[in-house]
Amino acid sequence: MSKLIVTPNLPAVDDVYQWLVDAHVGLSDAESMRLNARLILLLANAIGDPQVIREAIDHATSIRGLESSSPCT
Amino acid sequence: MATQTDIPVWREIGEAPHPGVAGEKATVAIVGGGPVGLAMAIELGSLGHRVLLLNRFDFISAGSKAICFSKRTLDIFDRLGVGDPIVNKGVSWNVGKVFWGASEDPVYHFDILPVKDQKRPGFINIQQYYVEELLFEAASKLSFVDLRFGHNVVAVEPDATGVDLKVETSEGTYEIRADWLIACDGSRSPVRAMLGLEFDGRVFEDNFLIADIKMEGDHPPERKFWFDPPFNPGQSALMHKQPDNVWRLDFQLGWNIDREAEVAPENVEPRVRALLGPGVPFSQEWYSIYTFQCRRMEHFLHGRVMFAGDSAHLVSPFGARGCNGGIADVDNLGWKLNLVLRGEAPESLLQTYDYEAIATADENIQNSTRSTDFMTPKSEASKAFRDAVLELSRDHPFARPFVNSGRLSTAVSYPNSPLNTADVDLWAGGIKPGSPALDAPLGGRWLLEMLGNWFVLLADGWQGPEPEDVDVVDIAFGNSNVDLIRDRYDFSPGSAYLIRPDQYVAARFRKPTLEAITQALQRAQGRQP
Ligand SMILES: Cc1cc2nc3c(=O)[nH]c(=O)nc-3n(C[C@H](O)[C@H](O)[C@H](O)COP(=O)(O)OP(=O)(O)OC[C@H]3O[C@@H](n4cnc5c(N)ncnc54)[C@H](O)[C@@H]3O)c2cc1C
Numbered sequence: 001m002s003k004l005i006v007t008p009n010l011p012a013v014d015d016v017y018q019w020l021v022d023a024h025v026g027l028s029d030a031e032s033m034r035l036n037a038r039l040i041l042l043l044a045n046a047i048g049d050p051q052v053i054r055e056a057i058d059h060a061t062s063i064r065g066l067e068s069s070s071p072c073t
Numbered sequence: 074m075a076t077q078t079d080i081p082v083w084r085e086i087g088e089a090p091h092p093g094v095a096g097e098k099a100t101v102a103i104v105g106g107g108p109v110g111l112a113m114a115i116e117l118g119s120l121g122h123r124v125l126l127l128n129r130f131d132f133i134s135a136g137s138k139a140i141c142f143s144k145r146t147l148d149i150f151d152r153l154g155v156g157d158p159i160v161n162k163g164v165s166w167n168v169g170k171v172f173w174g175a176s177e178d179p180v181y182h183f184d185i186l187p188v189k190d191q192k193r194p195g196f197i198n199i200q201q202y203y204v205e206e207l208l209f210e211a212a213s214k215l216s217f218v219d220l221r222f223g224h225n226v227v228a229v230e231p232d233a234t235g236v237d238l239k240v241e242t243s244e245g246t247y248e249i250r251a252d253w254l255i256a257c258d259g260s261r262s263p264v265r266a267m268l269g270l271e272f273d274g275r276v277f278e279d280n281f282l283i284a285d286i287k288m289e290g291d292h293p294p295e296r297k298f299w300f301d302p303p304f305n306p307g308q309s310a311l312m313h314k315q316p317d318n319v320w321r322l323d324f325q326l327g328w329n330i331d332r333e334a335e336v337a338p339e340n341v342e343p344r345v346r347a348l349l350g351p352g353v354p355f356s357q358e359w360y361s362i363y364t365f366q367c368r369r370m371e372h373f374l375h376g377r378v379m380f381a382g383d384s385a386h387l388v389s390p391f392g393a394r395g396c397n398g399g400i401a402d403v404d405n406l407g408w409k410l411n412l413v414l415r416g417e418a419p420e421s422l423l424q425t426y427d428y429e430a431i432a433t434a435d436e437n438i439q440n441s442t443r444s445t446d447f448m449t450p451k452s453e454a455s456k457a458f459r460d461a462v463l464e465l466s467r468d469h470p471f472a473r474p475f476v477n478s479g480r481l482s483t484a485v486s487y488p489n490s491p492l493n494t495a496d497v498d499l500w501a502g503g504i505k506p507g508s509p510a511l512d513a514p515l516g517g518r519w520l521l522e523m524l525g526n527w528f529v530l531l532a533d534g535w536q537g538p539e540p541e542d543v544d545v546v547d548i549a550f551g552n553s554n555v556d557l558i559r560d561r562y563d564f565s566p567g568s569a570y571l572i573r574p575d576q577y578v579a580a581r582f583r584k585p586t587l588e589a590i591t592q593a594l595q596r597a598q599g600r601q602p
Contacts (some may be wrong), residue, residue, distance in 0.1 A: 030453065030457070033453060033454060033457040034457045034460055034461055034464075036457070037454075037457040037460070037461035038461040038465055040458075040461075040471075041458070041461055041472060041475070042465070043464065043466060045471045045472075046601065053479075
């Protein structure tokens with residue numbers, strides 16, 4: 001049974017989005033990657049349910065076209 | 074077959090004489106007299122089976138190999154009657170500390186034995202050659218065990234009812250036939266190669282320097298692990314106490330190095346000095362460099378040939394799962410082969426060795442691979458996560474359990490083993506079928522001392538006739554305090570556990586009937602589909 005909420009569930013989405021983007025201002029790619037890693041670990045612990053995290057990874061990795069949106073290609 | 078100049082000798086055993094006669098027969102031939110082969114010989118020999126053990130070299134080698142022996146291995150050594158001398162020689166420890174960078178405070182520390190009041194500690198450290206020597210001595214006392222060091226197996230030809238072996242000695246070769254062959258011949262297993270069997274897995278591109286040194290002083294017997302310490306920047310390091318004031322220092326070196334130069338004392342010693350600090354006197358025991366791989370055979374059972382130990386599976390050393398995993402194979406295979414040899418179980422019982430030992434190997438490989446990937450991240454993203462864990466762990470307790478410097482070997486459970494009888498009653502905890510029995514004090518002794526070698530019904534107040542073919546251990550009998558056992562096993566009056574000869578739980582019942590016990594026993598012996 002699916003446990004990951006994939007319908008709208010978060011208020012103030014524009015704020016949250018902006019916080020995420022702003023947190024990376026002035027960071028190199030490597031620093032950004034590390035910041036994201038810290039964020040993911042903090043959020044994963046707050047979620048506290050391995051199944052939800054597993055499903056989130058599955059959803060995130062199932063989205064195609066990641067390569068084409070990369071500025072490096 | 075005798076001395077090879079590049080292998081350091083710990084103890085000369087001497088070459089066993091050539092048998093002189095043709096057409097010898099053995100019930101069980103064991104190829105390899107490392108820790109796994111020797112333990113296997115003790116297991117089967119003390120159950121009364123004729124065992125022939127063939128080992129290529131005529132000595133026990135020195136050098137740096139295993140030092141960390143797990144509680145589960147010590148429990149098995151106890152069952153084999155060799156626990157005390159090994160534990161008495163070893164250094165007991167339970168605590169591991171992990172450091173990051175220059176900080177003196179650990180970012181993480183763990184206790185490998187969170188459940189106290191058990192006979193054995195979480196781990197002991199002892200040089201592998203001591204273990205081999207003590208196993209050798211115990212095996213040589215068994216009249217059914219024929220130990221032939223300096224005898225090299227050069228050909229094996231299995232058929233449906235046994236195996237023909239060709240053995241080389243300095244006095245010439247001879248042939249011998251065995252009903253069963255157990256290949257405990259190490260990671261490069263000549264038996265595996267002679268049978269043309271694969272050994273798939275992963276090679277890790279990294280080198281580690283082991284400096285075993287002698288040093289006075291009383292540092293606590295803890296496992297210390299560093300990520301990125303100032304004395305080995307960008308790499309990891311490990312420090313461990315061994316008997317005789319010997320310390321193991323282990324430095325990660327990376328992949329592209331000059332191995333010969335790195336192991337030269339003039340290059341090793343500055344590293345050691347940097348770790349120990351200035352002015353600490355030490356002397357060299359043995360310096361070596363190792364790389365590692367994680368591999369396993371697809372199957373450990375091939376007709377009359379079985380594989381155990383490093384011949385069947387290889388892991389990285391972080392987690393101490395190599396030798397400990399091999400001793401678990403002995404534990405699992407011993408009683409099953411015993412029943413088959415006695416004609417009390419069908420040969421198909423051995424299929425469950427394949428199943429259960431592979432479950433153990435897979436868990437060991439998975440854990441040691443994860444530890445290795447944490448220590449040596451294989452991508453930028455992987456490194457970002459690793460560094461994020463370490464950064465967070467300083468101030469955030471939640472991140473500390475993520476720190477992976479090796480998940481140390483503990484007994485593996487088989488929740489889906491075909492030998493288990495599934496619970497029909499309600500249990501709030503206790504030990505599930507397929508898991509190893511948990512130790513506890515009992516009447517001035519230890520519970521695990523009363524379990525093992527045969528099927529035991531561990532009961533809390535047994536009523537009525539005793540079931541056939543099992544030994545009953547009744548904790549309610551006598552007047553010792555059994556609160557702890559009751560708690561650990563979630564016992565209620567009249568309930569009982571059926572425990573296998575390897576101390577694993579096969580079944581448990583709140584209100585056992587003779588019929589239910591018999592059925593569970595038959596299932597655990599592979600006599601019932
Ligand atoms: C640096 C290092 C550190 C380690 N630390 C640990 C640790 O802390 N804890 C742990 O659990 N494990 C550890 N290990 C792993 C451990 O040393 C091995 O898992 C263990 O030695 C395996 O035992 P074995 O009996 O299966 O094989 P081996 O010890 O390799 O023995 C195989 C034997 O078979 C003999 N043989 C081979 N071919 C033939 C033939 N054709 N005929 C007759 N005899 C033959 C060999 O001579 C040898 O004696 C470590 C390993 C290394 C290298």
